[in-house]
Amino acid sequence: MISKKKRTPQLAVIGGGPAGLGAALAASKAGIDDIVMIERDIELGGILPQCIHDGFGSKVFKEVLTGPQYAQRYIDEIARTNVEVLLNTMVLELASNRTITAVNSAEGMITIEPKAVVLAMGCRERSRHQVFIPGYRPAGVITAGAAQRDINIEGLMPGRKIVILGSGDIGLIMARRFTLEGAQVEGVYEIMDHPGGLPRNIVQCCYDYDIPLLLSHTVTFIHGKKRVEGVTVAHVDADLKAVKDTECFIDCDTLVLSVGLIPENEISKHAGVTLDPVTAGPIVDERMETTVDGIFACGNVVNVFDLVDYVTRTSEVAGRGAAEYVLAGRKREAPVRVLPGRNVKYVVPQFVSDLGRDIDFYFRVEHPERAVTARVLAGTSPVKSKKHKMVHPPEMLTATATAADIAEAAKAEGRQVDSLLVEVVDSGK
Amino acid sequence: MGGSVKEAAPLPESAGVVIIGAGISGCSIAREVVKYTDDVVILDKETDVADETTKANNAEVHSGIGEKTGTLKQKLNVRGNRLYDEFVEGLGIELKRQGLLIVITPRTLPTSITRWLPKRVVRYVLERVVPRLIMRNGRKKGIPGQTVLTRQEIFDREPHVTRNAIAGVFDPTYGLVSPYKLAMALAENAIQNGARLFLETEVTGIKVEGGAVVSVVTNRGEIRAPIVVNAAGVFADKVADMAGAGGFEIHPRKGASLLFDRDITADYVHSSVAEFRMFHKGHSKGGGAMPTAEGNLQLGPTAIETGDRYDTSISAEEIEEIFDRFYYLLPDFPRSAIISAFSGIRAPTLDEDFIIEPSARTKGFVNVAGIQSPGLAAAPAIAEMVIGILHGLGVPDTRREDFDPVRPAPPRFTELTDEERDSLIEKDPDFGHIICRCETVTEAEVVNAIHGPIPAKNMDMVKRRTRVGMGRCQGGFCGFRCAEIIARERGIPITEVTKDGAGSWVFADETKHLLAEGDAGEAGQ
Numbered sequence: 024m025i026s027k028k029k030r031t032p033q034l035a036v037i038g039g040g041p042a043g044l045g046a047a048l049a050a051s052k053a054g055i056d057d058i059v060m061i062e063r064d065i066e067l068g069g070i071l072p073q074c075i076h077d078g079f080g081s082k083v084f085k086e087v088l089t090g091p092q093y094a095q096r097y098i099d100e101i102a103r104t105n106v107e108v109l110l111n112t113m114v115l116e117l118a119s120n121r122t123i124t125a126v127n128s129a130e131g132m133i134t135i136e137p138k139a140v141v142l143a144m145g146c147r148e149r150s151r152h153q154v155f156i157p158g159y160r161p162a163g164v165i166t167a168g169a170a171q172r173d174i175n176i177e178g179l180m181p182g183r184k185i186v187i188l189g190s191g192d193i194g195l196i197m198a199r200r201f202t203l204e205g206a207q208v209e210g211v212y213e214i215m216d217h218p219g220g221l222p223r224n225i226v227q228c229c230y231d232y233d234i235p236l237l238l239s240h241t242v243t244f245i246h247g248k249k250r251v252e253g254v255t256v257a258h259v260d261a262d263l264k265a266v267k268d269t270e271c272f273i274d275c276d277t278l279v280l281s282v283g284l285i286p287e288n289e290i291s292k293h294a295g296v297t298l299d300p301v302t303a304g305p306i307v308d309e310r311m312e313t314t315v316d317g318i319f320a321c322g323n324v325v326n327v328f329d330l331v332d333y334v335t336r337t338s339e340v341a342g343r344g345a346a347e348y349v350l351a352g353r354k355r356e357a358p359v360r361v362l363p364g365r366n367v368k369y370v371v372p373q374f375v376s377d378l379g380r381d382i383d384f385y386f387r388v389e390h391p392e393r394a395v396t397a398r399v400l401a402g403t404s405p406v407k408s409k410k411h412k413m414v415h416p417p418e419m420l421t422a423t424a425t426a427a428d429i430a431e432a433a434k435a436e437g438r439q440v441d442s443l444l445v446e447v448v449d450s451g452k
Numbered sequence: 453m454g455g456s457v458k459e460a461a462p463l464p465e466s467a468g469v470v471i472i473g474a475g476i477s478g479c480s481i482a483r484e485v486v487k488y489t490d491d492v493v494i495l496d497k498e499t500d501v502a503d504e505t506t507k508a509n510n511a512e513v514h515s516g517i518g519e520k521t522g523t524l525k526q527k528l529n530v531r532g533n534r535l536y537d538e539f540v541e542g543l544g545i546e547l548k549r550q551g552l553l554i555v556i557t558p559r560t561l562p563t564s565i566t567r568w569l570p571k572r573v574v575r576y577v578l579e580r581v582v583p584r585l586i587m588r589n590g591r592k593k594g595i596p597g598q599t600v601l602t603r604q605e606i607f608d609r610e611p612h613v614t615r616n617a618i619a620g621v622f623d624p625t626y627g628l629v630s631p632y633k634l635a636m637a638l639a640e641n642a643i644q645n646g647a648r649l650f651l652e653t654e655v656t657g658i659k660v661e662g663g664a665v666v667s668v669v670t671n672r673g674e675i676r677a678p679i680v681v682n683a684a685g686v687f688a689d690k691v692a693d694m695a696g697a698g699g700f701e702i703h704p705r706k707g708a709s710l711l712f713d714r715d716i717t718a719d720y721v722h723s724s725v726a727e728f729r730m731f732h733k734g735h736s737k738g739g740g741a742m743p744t745a746e747g748n749l750q751l752g753p754t755a756i757e758t759g760d761r762y763d764t765s766i767s768a769e770e771i772e773e774i775f776d777r778f779y780y781l782l783p784d785f786p787r788s789a790i791i792s793a794f795s796g797i798r799a800p801t802l803d804e805d806f807i808i809e810p811s812a813r814t815k816g817f818v819n820v821a822g823i824q825s826p827g828l829a830a831a832p833a834i835a836e837m838v839i840g841i842l843h844g845l846g847v848p849d850t851r852r853e854d855f856d857p858v859r860p861a862p863p864r865f866t867e868l869t870d871e872e873r874d875s876l877i878e879k880d881p882d883f884g885h886i887i888c889r890c891e892t893v894t895e896a897e898v899v900n901a902i903h904g905p906i907p908a909k910n911m912d913m914v915k916r917r918t919r920v921g922m923g924r925c926q927g928g929f930c931g932f933r934c935a936e937i938i939a940r941e942r943g944i945p946i947t948e949v950t951k952d953g954a955g956s957w958v959f960a961d962e963t964k965h966l967l968a969e970g971d972a973g974e975a976g977q
């Protein structure tokens with residue numbers, strides 16, 4: 024038998040991407056020195072090592088870094104702490120009493136019983152059938168993130184003639200990446216009437232390389248029995264249904280899908296953590312604590328952020344929250360709900376346990392809109408507001424309400440705050 | 453004895469029995485024959501066993517209630533169902549008897565009938581008469597153990613079934629078995645007992661002399677054989693014609709099914725559930741909602757005539773048709789939990805019955821044709837019937853004493869206790885390395901599949917043996933890792949790894965090579 028030691032650290036962090044790194048580091052800075060971080064890959068950094076393009080760190084570092092550079096800053100800092108990093112280690116299960124079962128080749132089955140847990144498993148890509156693409160099932164249908172990994176990490180080209188479905192950021196970035204590697208990108212097709220990715224990526228990845236971006240279009244059939252031989256694309260109507268007589272065939276050997284990301288919460292569900300059906304991530308409070316005491320969550324496992332900087336920020340909140348939970352114990356008061364209002368699809372956090380703190384709100388709009396004000400209300404009293412020239416669904420909006428802001432609003436209301444509302448309204452009104 | 457499929461091993465010059473087709477029929481027959489003689493060769497044109505219809509069906513071991521009384525397929529289905537537990541014994545394959553719930557709804561009788569009748573009468577017929585008709589029909593067909601369920605009893609069993617349900621009949625003999633795993637296990641056990649399997653070996657002709665079969669011609673050479681079994685599925689008519697033993701025609705009929713995320717739908721239905729529709733047109737048994745052997749939920753299948761025997765596509769209309777059909781039976785269905793859709797081709801003859809007989813014209817040639825549904829359910833009985841025919845043609849009828857019915861099933865990490873896992877990891881650290889996170893498959897399982905009795909040569913073969921890539925991410929995370937292990941274990945460049953054989957390349961090239969091509973092209977212009 025392999026000799027077994029049961030680990031009983033103060034904190035276990037599941038996932039070694041930017042969220043896990045940020046949380047472990049913040050907890051360590053907050054005075055916890057017995058931390059275990061578990062990562063299934065051979066290295067830390069999560070998705071960042073394969074994101075060799077730039078655009079990371081503009082908020083946190085006020086610099087423009089590549090993915091690997093951004094990750095390395097945290098990896099170097101972690102190396103200077105006592106955090107125990109378990110690489111090549113897969114968490115199989117997290118119980119609601121926070122016991123973790125994991126496995127790796129060196130130690131076999133591993134049991135960890137931490138005082139607190141931070142969930143930082145990130146997200147995964149939606150696959151072909153989750154978006155109902157009819158046709159055959161040949162080789163050559165691949166998600167954008169997998170293609171990115173093949174090219175940037177493994178040095179392999181998944182195809183020569185590419186059609187990209189979905190204009191999410193990874194899809195746009197891969198349009199450019201494939202082109203730079205000498206592949207022919209036939210076009211990026213987006214079913215919605217607005218792009219899924221950030222405006223800067225549309226310009227820098229499509230327009231700058233003359234790659235057509237077709238909105239209100241989708242792939243209606245995949246051809247080829249062994250390898251993709253082409254796709255049929257069609258215009259869609261207002262109900263997103265393909266219009267038959269607009270169908271046309273495009274010759275290609277690869278269909279790259281960038282059709283959305285889903286927070287990876289199988290482990291969370293098993294632990295009894297309640298998920299938000301809209302974000303598909305855990306419901307959290309202002310300290311990123313889930314509905315299960317002592318289990319925190321941050322980064323893309325909570326909801327899919329557009330910028331890594333926000334992943335890092337939520338991870339620092341979670342790391343500090345977990346440290347506080349371990350060191351000071353903590354009682355949660357009656358939760359105050361945070362509700363999405365006009366043109367707001369969802370808000371993170373979904374509830375607040377302690378109004379006496381600064382709270383970061385992250386939210387997305389449902390549809391694009393010009394000249395609006397995003398505001399947080401306590402009852403009918405404004406807590407915080409910000410004007411925007413233009414808002415798009417892909418872009419994460421943020422607002423920070425200080426304890427003082429909330430206290431003031433409560434005073435204006437003349438009663439205790441029992442819920443907060445986040446809404447986006449016409450600036451003219 | 454024992455052995456494995458060697459890469460491009462030469463075909464033997466002769467064999468006592470040649471079986472054409474390594475679907476569930478061919479594999480069941482092979483395992484039956486090998487109990488009496490080890491001089492048996494199985495040929496299949498595809499890269500893997502079960503690569504055509506057998507891998508794409510609904511995994512149901514029907515009871516036989518849906519088949520027309522008096523047909524061969526009805527008889528063999530009832531018999532096959534009864535033999536199943538014994539059939540899978542020793543193979544390391546799980547047979548689950550989950551039962552079938554037949555639900556009677558207001559749609560059970562077509563409006564062309566009900567609109568002439570008072571509501572009360574319709575209700576009475578549906579609640580009282582129809583269940584009894586089903587029961588009587590079952591008794592006539594020899595199906596044991598059926599019970600009538602009230603509306604409430606239906607909901608107690610299956611809470612998601614439509615509130616429109618009026619009554620039901622439960623048939624406990626319905627079973628579930630993974631069809632491709634079963635075919636593979638049967639083939640492996642046959643190989644272990646001396647049978648030889650040749651894949652990517654297509655039969656292109658059959659030589660007949662003096663009214664008797666003498667040899668089978670393939671793309672890889674010729675095998676002399678006095679007995680040839682035609683278990684070629686959708687191509688059985690073509691193969692029969694090669695031997696002058698035809699006279700029937702297969703008209704391919706496509707069936708599409710949808711597969712759902714196990715985590716979300718695991719408890720959604722507990723047995724197979726089907727809505728009973730009388731006088732309803734169509735040649736499939738109407739399909740249903742059922743768990744798979746692995747615990748995913750599936751909906752389907754459809755039934756569409758197709759001219760193309762390789763048409764395994766699935767259209768938007770088919771997907772919608774399936775949803776439309778099942779929204780009525782299961783109104784709160786979690787549509788977004790879909791993870792895969794697949795279709796397979798049934799092989800019916802114009803008579804819609806199995807043809808299992810020695811050819812009257814070509815001695816030594818046995819047709820096992822028209823094996824549409826319930827070919828999986830009937831497999832044990834088909835094998836039993838065929839061995840009877842083969843004894844008549846000269847296959848010895850005393851059982852080999854050295855026949856070993858037990859197929860050693862490779863360990864599966866998810867099915868082990870923590871102690872078992874630890875001791876495996878200690879022996880082989882690759883058992884501690886999870887490759888596929890959705891299905892929790894280890895590197896060691898992948899390696900075992902690649903070096904197994906029927907070696908997995910491509911990604912789909914690894915997937916069918918280990919479930920790598922079958923989960924909710926559909927290979928997004930593990931696809932590359934799997935290709936890398938195949939390349940390493942087989943000693944080939946990763947750019948030669950395929951999804952499922954020739955033409956299904958996975959990687960075009962290494963990076964930078966395309967750029968070099970481009971430059972060369974430009975320079976040449």
Ligand SMILES: Cc1cc2nc3c(=O)[nH]c(=O)nc-3n(C[C@H](O)[C@H](O)[C@H](O)COP(=O)(O)OP(=O)(O)OC[C@H]3O[C@@H](n4cnc5c(N)ncnc54)[C@H](O)[C@@H]3O)c2cc1C
Nearest residue numbers: 473475476477497506509510512655685707826827828829
């Ligand atoms: C959608 C669908 C759902 C179904 N559901 C069920 C179910 O739930 N329960 C049930 O009992 N049945 C079901 N069936 C039916 C069942 O799948 C078939 O009856 C069964 O798989 C037939 O097996 P087979 O071995 O006869 O044919 P196949 O599986 O088609 O095998 C024939 C083999 O012969 C090979 N071959 C053909 N020509 C040549 C040649 N010239 N040279 C070499 N090899 C050749 C092929 O490559 C193939 O591997 C379903 C069918 C479909 C399509």
